[in-house]
Each structure stands twice: as C-alpha cells, then as structure tokens.
Amino acid sequence: MYPYKLKLDPYVPSPGRAMGVMLKTRINGGRPLRLILDSGAEHLVISREIAKATGLAPIADLAMIGFGRKSEGSAQIAVAKWVDVGPLAFEDCPVDIMDRRVVAGADGVVPLSLFSDFLVRLDFPGRVLDLMPYSEAGDAPDGFVHVRSIRAALFVETRLNGSHNGYFLLDTGAAHNALSSMAAQELGGPGVNARTRMVQGAGGVSEVQAMNSRVRFGVAKQEIVSDDVVLVNLDNLSRHNGLNVAGLLGYPALRRYVVTVNYRDSLVRMEESAAE
Numbered sequence: 215m216y217p218y219k220l221k222l223d224p225y226v227p228s229p230g231r232a233m234g235v236m237l238k239t240r241i242n243g244g245r246p247l248r249l250i251l252d253s254g255a256e257h258l259v260i261s262r263e264i265a266k267a268t269g270l271a272p273i274a275d276l277a278m279i280g281f282g283r284k285s286e287g288s289a290q291i292a293v294a295k296w297v298d299v300g301p302l303a304f305e306d307c308p309v310d311i312m313d314r315r316v317v318a319g320a321d322g323v324v325p326l327s328l329f330s331d332f333l334v335r336l337d338f339p340g341r342v343l344d345l346m347p348y349s350e351a352g353d354a355p356d357g358f359v360h361v362r363s364i365r366a367a368l369f370v371e372t373r374l375n376g377s378h379n380g381y382f383l384l385d386t387g388a389a390h391n392a393l394s395s396m397a398a399q400e401l402g403g404p405g406v407n408a409r410t411r412m413v414q415g416a417g418g419v420s421e422v423q424a425m426n427s428r429v430r431f432g433v434a435k436q437e438i439v440s441d442d443v444v445l446v447n448l449d450n451l452s453r454h455n456g457l458n459v460a461g462l463l464g465y466p467a468l469r470r471y472v473v474t475v476n477y478r479d480s481l482v483r484m485e486e487s488a489a490e
Contacts, residue, residue, distance in 0.1 A: 218332070218345040220300045225250050227319035233389040234465045235341060239324050240298040241309065244268040249324035250317060251336075251343070252387025253475070254462070256365050257308040258297065259289075260322035265311040270294060272311055289313070297328070302345075304328060323387055327366035330477035336386065337472045338465075339487040348478055358474075358481040359434045364455045368475065370482055372463065373432030374401055380460025382431070383451070384473075384482065388464030391440050393429065394448040397460040401429075431467060436484045442466040 225234035238246045241258070244267055249258070265272075272290035290311045297304045307328065316322045326334060332345035349355075361384070362369040368384040374393075378400045393401075425443040432438075452459045474483040 217335075218301065220343040220345070222251065222341040222343055223248065224341065225320055227317070232465075232469070234387055235338065236320055237299055237324055237343070240296075241268040241294045242270065242296055243298070247321040249322050250320050250387050251326055252323045252385070253326040254367055254383055254385035254387055255323045255325040256327070256367065257291070257310045258294070258322065258324050258328075259310045259312065259316050261315050262311050262313050264321055265292065265309070268294070270309055270311065276310060278310070278312070299324070299328070302329075325366065326386060326475065327477060330366065334475040334477070335472065336475070337487065338469045340472075348476070355481075355483075357434070357485065358476065358483045361480050361482050362457060363477065363480040364457065366477070367455065368480075368482060369455070369457060369459065370433055370463070372460070373430075374460070375430050376432065381457055382461045382463045383459055384468075385462045385464050386468060386473075388462045389466075390462075391429070391431070391443045391464045391467045392446045392448075392462040393425070393443060394452075394460050395445060396458075398425075398445055431463060433463070433484055436471070436486070438463075438467045440467055 220237060222235040222237060224232040225236045226232050234250050236248045237251050239249045240246055247264065270292040272292050274291050276289045276291045278289050292309045292311055294307045294309050295305065297307045329345055333348050335344035335346065337344065359370065362381060369381040370384055371379055372382040373379055374397060378397070380397055423445045425445065428439055428441045429443045430437055430439050448459045470487060472485045472487050
C-alpha cells in the first residue's frame, strides 16, 4: 500500500562519521545484504564472492567507470532473477560483479534508480526512503528543477560560489563532494593542500587532493556550503555520459536534505529537513 516506507541504515565505515545510507537487500533469495543507496550507480554492484553465494552467473565482461582518465578496473555483468527490498520485489535486475570487495563496511551498492517506477523521496536526516505513485500532471511542481538524466544518472545544473554554472552528478553514494580540475580553475584556481585523500567508489579507490577553501553549491533555491570538497579528474565520467561534468554532489552536501526524485519527468527537489 502506498506510500512504501523503507528504513535506511547509516553507512559508517569508520567510527564517528556517517558517509551514506544503506538498504537491506536480498538477491535471488539469499542472505540480507547491506548495500549503499547510490543515485550515481547504474546497476547493483557486488563482489564475486557474494555473487557466487547468490547463484549469479556472469554473462559478459564490463569496464567500470570511475574517477580518472581511464576506466577503474574490470568487472562482469549478470542478471538477478529477483531483488527484494522490504515488501518490494524486482525482476531481472542487472548486477555488476567485481573481483574485489566493492566498499569497506558494506556489501555493495544498490542504485536509487531501482525505484524509478515510483516518485522517490529520500529523507536523509529521517533515514527513510518513501516510494509514492506518480501524479498524472506532467509539468514541474513547485520547487522541482529539471535535470539531465543519462542512463538513470542525474545531472543537476549547479552554481559555484554564486557565479559559475556547471552540471553536477547527484551522487548519494559519494563520500565526498568533488570538483573537476576545470571547474576549480574557473573559480580562480583555489589552493589545495598537499594531503592525499583516498576516495572509494564502485570503480575502486582513487587518490585525490582536498580543497583548502569552502565552496558554495547553488541548486535551485538551495545553497549548500561545504568544506568537504576534493579535486578529481572527471574526464572519463564526462566522456562516458557525453556531458561536461563539473563535479559531484555527494552525501556531505545532501545529508541534511530531503531529496525527491521524479525519474519519469527528470525532476529533482531538495528541501531542508525539519529534523535539522
């Protein structure tokens, strides 16, 4: 019965710092898996060990897309007969299988687009995923903005420091916000510290540099100020999507918000949570 309410668990790979949210998910009736809810992922992503336990048989090789100029490793793709999340069951779901563990502290990744047949309301502070029926109206309701939707990835036009516009990937599975090197140059080349930071994604681990100044991200009427911003090379991500990607809006930017996604009409709304 609508709306479906799915409980989210915090993703805390290291003590004291939440870096995302997780959903308990079963693949082909196997054991419950703790998967990071990732709006930047195209498919479910799990390790080969978990794939064997769920009876998944690879059907083709696959190149993983990550940070940097090249693909971040290789994988294989399979199709899960059933994926169960709470009271919902999804048939014939693509699953990317990696040779190694996907992320520390979780069993893998589940894409937010798995729920694209619903109006998705992702309440980060309340740790609830609400799934509601779409309305018949096709126009953008108040507060929603149009986004570019490419293979279920959502790219939202974002203002940087009130003056520079670019497309940012809405990436609930990213542990950091990120800027491309080009976007940083457009902001006047803000300095970075020499400390190397490791960023974990579905494609692997990459070394990045951390910004030493705050960045203001403007999305529709919301302005998000964050000092958790890293510089990454997004050439490969841009090439893969046929779009100049200026950065990522990750969990640190989104964690205080309720994010509603209308996949049908390529619309997104961000609202400050009353819980904050």
